[in-house]
Amino acid sequence: MQKSTEPDPRSDGVEKYADVNWDELGFSFTPTDFMCMMRCCGGENFSQGALVPFRNIELSPCSTVLQYGQGLIEGLKAYRKEDDGSILLFRPEENALRMKMGAERMCMQSPSVEQFVDAVKQTILANKRWIPPPGKGALYLRPTLMGSSSVLGLRAATEYTFLVFASPVGNYQKAGTGLNLVVEEKFHRAIPGGTGDIKAVVNYSPTIKAAGAARAKGFSDVLFLDSLTGKYIEEVSGCNIFMLKGNILSTPATNGNILPGITRKSIIELAKDFGYQVEERDIPVEDVFDANEVFCTGTAVGVTPVASITYQDKRFEYRTGEETVSFKLHVALTGIQSGSIEDKKGWTVKI
Numbered sequence: 324m325q326k327s328t329e330p331d332p333r334s335d336g337v338e339k340y341a342d343v344n345w346d347e348l349g350f351s352f353t354p355t356d357f358m359c360m361m362r363c364c365g366g367e368n369f370s371q372g373a374l375v376p377f378r379n380i381e382l383s384p385c386s387t388v389l390q391y392g393q394g395l396i397e398g399l400k401a402y403r404k405e406d407d408g409s410i411l412l413f414r415p416e417e418n419a420l421r422m423k424m425g426a427e428r429m430c431m432q433s434p435s436v437e438q439f440v441d442a443v444k445q446t447i448l449a450n451k452r453w454i455p456p457p458g459k460g461a462l463y464l465r466p467t468l469m470g471s472s473s474v475l476g477l478r479a480a481t482e483y484t485f486l487v488f489a490s491p492v493g494n495y496q497k498a499g500t501g502l503n504l505v506v507e508e509k510f511h512r513a514i515p516g517g518t519g520d521i522k523a524v525v526n527y528s529p530t531i532k533a534a535g536a537a538r539a540k541g542f543s544d545v546l547f548l549d550s551l552t553g554k555y556i557e558e559v560s561g562c563n564i565f566m567l568k569g570n571i572l573s574t575p576a577t578n579g580n581i582l583p584g585i586t587r588k589s590i591i592e593l594a595k596d597f598g599y600q601v602e603e604r605d606i607p608v609e610d611v612f613d614a615n616e617v618f619c620t621g622t623a624v625g626v627t628p629v630a631s632i633t634y635q636d637k638r639f640e641y642r643t644g645e646e647t648v649s650f651k652l653h654v655a656l657t658g659i660q661s662g663s664i665e666d667k668k669g670w671t672v673k674i
């Protein structure tokens with residue numbers, strides 16, 4: 324990995340913390356010192372990544388990412404471990420593979436899994452002082468892949484830029500007692516045969532209007548329905564959804580319309596270990612009305628309980644708090660991610 328000549332926060336060998344009020348961290352963007360960048364041109368493999376100071380990038384106004392949305396993002400978190408101060412990453416190869424799948428769908432070239440994971444690790448190490456103290460949050464990494472050459476006719480780019488930048492973020496759970504969702508009936512997030520199952524940048528801005536309108540009415544976010552029939556729940560704008568009835572945990576199947584969340588996959592495995600029956604299936608919206616618990620999963624939200632779902636002006640409420648299954652799953656997951664619970668699954672990568 325090449326490195327710029329800027330001061331290196333690692334160079335004095337003494338770990339310092341950045342000047343951040345760690346107790347006030349939310350999920351807003353805090354720029355950090357370095358980002359990692361690499362390029363590939365004309366069908367060649369990606370170059371070696373270079374750490375450069377975090378800054379604005381230069382991009383042709385005619386680049387395919389700006390003109391046609393030929394871009395993909397990923398999101399993952401690095402945690403500072405309590406006992407030895409080492410850094411833990413959660414299942415980074417899964418993010419790399421998901422980006423590869425997305426690149427295939429969007430006719431983009433992507434870095435190899437090794438290049439992706441290495442770029443993430445280098446970005447973390449170069450921004451070590453921005454990793455929150457244990458228990459205060461995580462360093463959020465945002466790998467981004469974009470078509471960066473100029474193309475006027477609708478075609479794929481011939482040059483791709485991959486970069487990884489970082490921002491410290493706080494714990495989502497402390498924000499409140501649960502999400503209040505409203506079922507969105509007018510706008511849809513994904514269409515069959517579309518890009519709902521990849522992290523394409525084009526999937527996100529169309530959800531802002533619906534989520535913004537919901538927030539203006541006091542809801543936390545929207546729950547999208549399938550666009551074909553409007554009968555089945557799919558997911559929230561940035562996370563997957565689960566419901567619990569008795570011993571059965573159900574979540575919408577990965578049918579091409581929802582993002583196959585890495586947290587979702589991990590929670591399915593942990594729930595099975597705890598003895599719950601897990602069903603991945605089409606879930607009619609009426610099915611959630613009498614659920615005992617509903618919760619959302621994702622890198623940003625972790626496992627967050629849903630306190631209520633409102634559908635056509637009817638509000639359905641669910642159990643939240645420390646006695647719930649979602650809390651048990653939250654504790655198990657965050658324990659593994661932060662290293663306070665032994666990782667018997669080999670999910671964490673120590674840096």
Ligand SMILES: Cc1ncc(COP(=O)(O)O)c(C=O)c1O
Binds near residue numbers: 623
């Ligand atoms: C639309 C959407 N669904 C679900 C998720 C959860 O995925 P993961 O658990 O991999 O973060 C995300 C976040 O990446 C998302 O953007």
